[in-house]
Amino acid sequence: MPQRIRRLLTLLVVLMLPLPAAGQEIALLLTSRDGAYAEFLEALGSGAEATGIELTDAGTASGQIDEQALQLADWVLAGGLAAAEAVLDLPGEAPLLVTLVSLNQYQGLVKKYPNRDISAIVLDQPLSRQLALLRKLMPECRSLGVLSGPQNADRIDRLRLEATDVGVRLVSATISTGGELNRAIERVLGEAEAFLALPDPLIATPMAARAILLSSYRHRRPVFAYSRAYVEAGALAAVFSTPADSARDALAWLVTAQERGTPPADSQWPKHFDLAVNAQVARALNVAVPSTSTLLARLRALEVQEEP
Amino acid sequence: MHAKSSRQTGSLSLLALSACLSGGSGFAFADTDLFFSELPTVASISRLPQRQADAPASVTVIDRAMIRASGARSLSDVFRLVPGFQTHAASDASARVNYHGVADNDHSPRAQVLVDGRSLHSPLFRSGVNWSLIPVALEDIDRIEVVRGSNTTSYGTNAFLGVINIVTIDPALAHGASLSVSRGNQGVRDDTLRGAVSLSEETRVRITFQQQRDDGLEERADGNRFSNWKDRNRSKLLDLRLQHQLDFSNTLEMGLGRVESLRLTGRRDPGTGVPEGLDPLRNLEESSTWLQLRWLQARSDSSDLSLRYTYSDDRANARFDAPAIPPALEALIGKPYSPIDTNGDRGTRHEIELTHTALLGSQFRTSSGASWRRDTLYSDTTLRDRSPAHRSVSRLFLNTEWRPTNWLTGNAGASVEHDSLAGRHFAPRASAAFHILPEHTVRLGYSRAWRTPSILEYRGRSLITPKLAYSVGNRDLPAERLDSWELGYLGHWPEARTSLDVRVFSERLRNRLQDLIKSSETFGFLPFPAANDTPYTVEPIQNLHTRGYELQWKWQPLDGTRLSIAHANIRVSVRDTARGRSLQLDPAGNYQSGYERYRELAERSAPRRSTSVLLTQALPAGADLSVAWYRVGDIKWTRGTFAPGYERFDLRVAHPLRVGSQRGEIAYTAQSLKGAHFEQREQRVVDRRHWVTLRLDF
Incomplete structure (x- = not known):
């Protein structure tokens, strides 16, 4: 009962307010204020000034949520899955932009809240970008190994198409339990010249990462990964988006959204990204690597005109 | 989700x-x-593979596929594929593995064998390796890195002629469970059960139980006579390895296990078949039990630290009661000691090693550390009234790799070791590798290595009666010293999928020790002045100069076809040491009378030429076929024996099994397909042995 009253009140408030063309209300809800979220928030703060975007702090999903701010907002920006779910569990119509989530998480949200207007800038990198990195570091590479759990099986098919386009054969295996991992790694690395680690919960546990990396050294095959931590652990290289990159992408998205009055895209690959290379691993596996800044510049140059 | x-x-x-x-x-x-999120550091400096072109020595790497393809049933067989190595099939004598000859009785004390960093040299087995007690199943070996040459600097004295570095499968990579059963002729009955399981997200363990049995080589008797020997082997192995990720940079590893061997030893009368009194046909029971703990800390992406503790306890028992002697003789020489156990009794080792590996800037990589170990030998028979005997060895070492440009890699290292029995030894090494083209390297290297004698060689005291000695140690023995020069070439043609490794060497071994020597100095060791009471001892009698070349060629002409050819050419020349010359003139000694045999052993314990060819062919439906061919020249393993040159064919065919979700493999392996030949000595006929193996994976 009280909820209905509140909804009614909100509706009244919304109807009474004139719609401003610019300076729309954008509410921000984060999952927490720690770690990656702190970095995201800081980058958002400094970027918001430059773009003229004004954000209303709606608290954190792990702490206090300012429900009123969320309900008054024209747009809601959520950082992290928990924040997105908190927003979606509340009544509201404002379009939601979710950041700091994986593609799988975003797809889960869309399925769970089919009637809501949800967009996302995901953390996963476009396959074309990962393949571009592979081509830059290993121009001779003709086969790429990849493993996935059932959740990402469809992604393998897309990857196979894109890889074939650039002349790389995909050697893949799908596993359904962690117990099948080692046999699958062994088979894939026995055939492929390099390995692409996907951010799949089944194959991204520390134990699985360790098995993948140790096998890759055994076969002297480099691993391409999706995070800086993976590279520090022993992958050869990775393209990834930092929380600050996500913040910049989010601001750009919001600027366009405000200009157009509609969300520019449902889900979007990150446009800003960073690169990490493990020099020790490169040396051990005999891979010639240009400096990180040169490599990053080349990768960015490749994508200037592209739109995911 | x-x-x-x-x-x-x-x-x-x-x-x-x-x-x-x-x-x-x-x-x-x-x-x-x-x-x-963070991930645990896997790419610690010491875990990353090293480019072979940067290595300070010639290295042959034998991987899992090659071990399988070789058709080996015991680890020693694998080394037939490595140029410069010699081995023979086990019979009543356990197998031995030597590099460039220099054979001794029973065990191989000059080649260092390490399993996950743990040396298999044992105080009980005369500081050598007992190849009947290998603490790892072939199926659990990830790869074997064989250093062709010496490396006392990195692995301590006794990494003298050849270093065999066995790396077992990391528990993180082991999967599921499998059961394998082999049955064949000559009584081959092998069973292996392997499994790996995660105890938690941070802890993984793998465990193997293996039992191997055979009826040994066929004893062929002449007419109505018995052979004077008989063999039969049984071994059991339990091997457990646990790996626990403490946090993102610390890993704890634990290995523990036990291996037991039971085989026949001794002699019987060829006429009657009755066991001989002083070396009766009897069971030799041996075992080795070990525990290893290793803590590895990746301190940063450029340095890591490893602390290892190892305990091993080796036992042997081939005890028998001394035969009775006539009372008149007993009155003269005393009552014989009984029981007698020349193989026993027990050897223990505690070892602690700390190693630090670091990258200094972009040009230097160093590995430095210290170790301490304590060996104890217990033996009533061979250390009469001296058991137990102890030995402590401490060691400091430093190795540096320097890569100033992309065409040069320099390696230099030194170690100093203090041994409570052998004194202090300094071992330096240096090499320069010139990468004349990106895939072509020429390397020039020098190293000095030492082999310190065993506790028994120093302290042995084997008495038949209180008045009659059989053998005694020699406190004044110098260590054997090896100075080797080598010129190596490593070429790789990626387009042709072929590689070539050539090593030309010149090795000078000073003070080659030989046992079973009598001299006037040991005459009258006991206060019993009988003509035959001069006991045997060990003396540094020879200097050897070994020259030759080794080559290894690998080629993969097609995706499913691999060819690996190894060849070695070895010439040994011998000169007496000053001690050897004086022994030759010693009227109480036996060196003069046995001179030719000592000389022949020194010169011919490595065959002049040996060749191996391994061909692996993938067949349709996942099956594979491999054929190994070996040709070994004349060889002497002991003074009194000889084996003429031989050829040997081994073959393996395997087919994967898939019945529903059940996977596995069925394989047929045949060794010595061409049939009878000698490998160790003329009386030991190595004939065709073949077996079928069925493996089921769960």
């Missing part, structure tokens, strides 16, 4: 997620965290 679970318990999952984020130490990841 996360979205689903949070349907009913949204707030709970939020809590879990935030706990995960802020805690950071938990290993369970939510989806987003995949991108931002």
Whole structure:
């Protein structure tokens, strides 16, 4: 009962307010204020000034949520899955932009809240970008190994198409339990010249990462990964988006959204990204690597005109 | 995934997620965290592979595929594929593995064998390796790195002629469970059960139980006569390895296990078949039990630290009661000691080693450390009234790799070792590798290595009666010293999928020790002045100069075809040491009378030429076929024996099995397909041995 009253009140408030063309209300809800979220928030703060975007702090999903701010907002920006779910569990119509989530998480949200207007800038990198990195570091590479759990099986098919386009054969295996991992790694690395680690919960546990990396050294095959931590652990290289990159992408998205009055895209690959290379691993596996800044510049140059 | 679970318990999952984020130490990841969470460092400096072109020595790497393809049933067989190595089939004598000859009775004390860093040299087995007690199943070996040459600097004295570095499968990579059963002729009955399981997200363990049995080589008798020997082997192995990730940079590894061997030893009368009194046909029971703990810390991406503790306890028992002697003789020489156990009794080793590996700038990589070990030997028979005997060895070492440009790699190292029995030894090494083209390297290297004698060689005291000695140690023995020069070439043609490794060497071994020597100095060791009471001892009698070349060629002409050819050409020349010359003139000694045999052993314990060819061919439906061909020149393993040159063919065919979800493999292996030949000595006929192996994976 009280909820209905509140909804009614909100509706009244919304109807009474004139719609401003610019300076729309954008509410921000984060999952927490720690770690990656702190970095995201800081980058958002400094970027918001430059773009003229004004954000209303709606608290954190792990702490206090300012429900009123969320309900008054024209747009809601959520950082992290928990924040997105908190927003979606509340009544509201404002379009939601979710950041700091994986593609799988975003797809889960869309399925769970089919009637809501949800967009996302995901953390996963476009396959074309990962393949571009592979081509830059290993121009001779003709086969790429990849493993996935059932959740990402469809992604393998897309990857196979894109890889074939650039002349790389995909050697893949799908596993359904962690117990099948080692046999699958062994088979894939026995055939492929390099390995692409996907951010799949089944194959991204520390134990699985360790098995993948140790096998890759055994076969002297480099691993391409999706995070800086993976590279520090022993992958050869990775393209990834930092929380600050996500913040910049989010601001750009919001600027366009405000200009157009509609969300520019449902889900979007990150446009800003960073690169990490493990020099020790490169040396051990005999891979010639240009400096990180040169490599990053080349990768960015490749994508200037592209739109995911 | 996360979205689903949070349907009913949204707030709970939020809590879990935030706990995960802020805690950071938990290993369970939510989806987003995949991108931002830390992972344990796997690429520690010491774990990363080293480019072969940068290595300071010639290295042959034998991987899992090659071990399988070789058709080997015991580890020693694998070394037939490595140029410069010699081995023979086990019979009533256990197998031995030597590099460039220099054979001794029973065990191989000059080649260092390490399993995950643990040396298999044992105080009980005369500081050598007992090849009947190999503490690892072939199926659990990930790869074997064989250093062709010496490396006392890195692995301590007794890494003298050849270093065999066995790396077992990391528990993180072991999978599932499998059962394999082999049955064949000559009584081959082998069973292996292997398994790996995760105890938690941080802890994984693999465990293997293996039992191998055979009826040995066929004893061929002449006419109505018995052979004077008989053999039969049984071994059991339990091997457990656990790996626990303490946090993102610390790993703890534990290995423990036990291997037991039971075989026949001794002699019987060829006429009657009755066991001989002083060396009766009897069971030799041997065992080795070990524990190893290793803590590895990746301190940064450029340095790591490893602390290892090892304990091993080796036992042997071939005890028998001394035969009775006539009372008149007993009155003269005394009552014989009984029981007698020349193989026993027990040897223990504690070892601690600390190693630090670091990258200094972009040009230097260093590995330095210290170790300490304590050996104890217990033996009533061979250390009469002196048991137990102890030995402590401490060691400091430093190795540096220097890569100033992309065409040069320099390696230099030194170690100093203090041994409570052998004194202090300094071992330097240096090499320069010129990468004349990106895939072509020429290397020039020098190293000095030492082999310190065993506790028994120093302290042995084997008495038949209180008045009659059989053998005694020699406290004044110098260590054997090896100065080797080598010129190596390593070429790789990636387009042709072929590589070539050539090593030309000149090795000078000073003070080659030989046992079973009598001299006037040991005459009258006991206060019993009988003509035959001069006991045997060990003396540094020879200097050897070994020259030759080794080559190894690998070629993969087609995806499914691999060819690996190894060849070695070895010439040994011998000169007496000053001690040898004086022994030659010693009227109480036996060196003069046995001179030719000592000389022949020194010159011919490595065959002049040996060749191996391994061809592996993938067949349709996942099957594979491999054929190994070996040709070995004349060889002497002991003074009194000889084996003429031989050829040997081994073959293996394997086919994967898949019945429903059940996987496995069926394989047929045949050794010595061409039939009878000698490998160790003329009386030991190595004939065709073949077996079928069925493996089921679960």
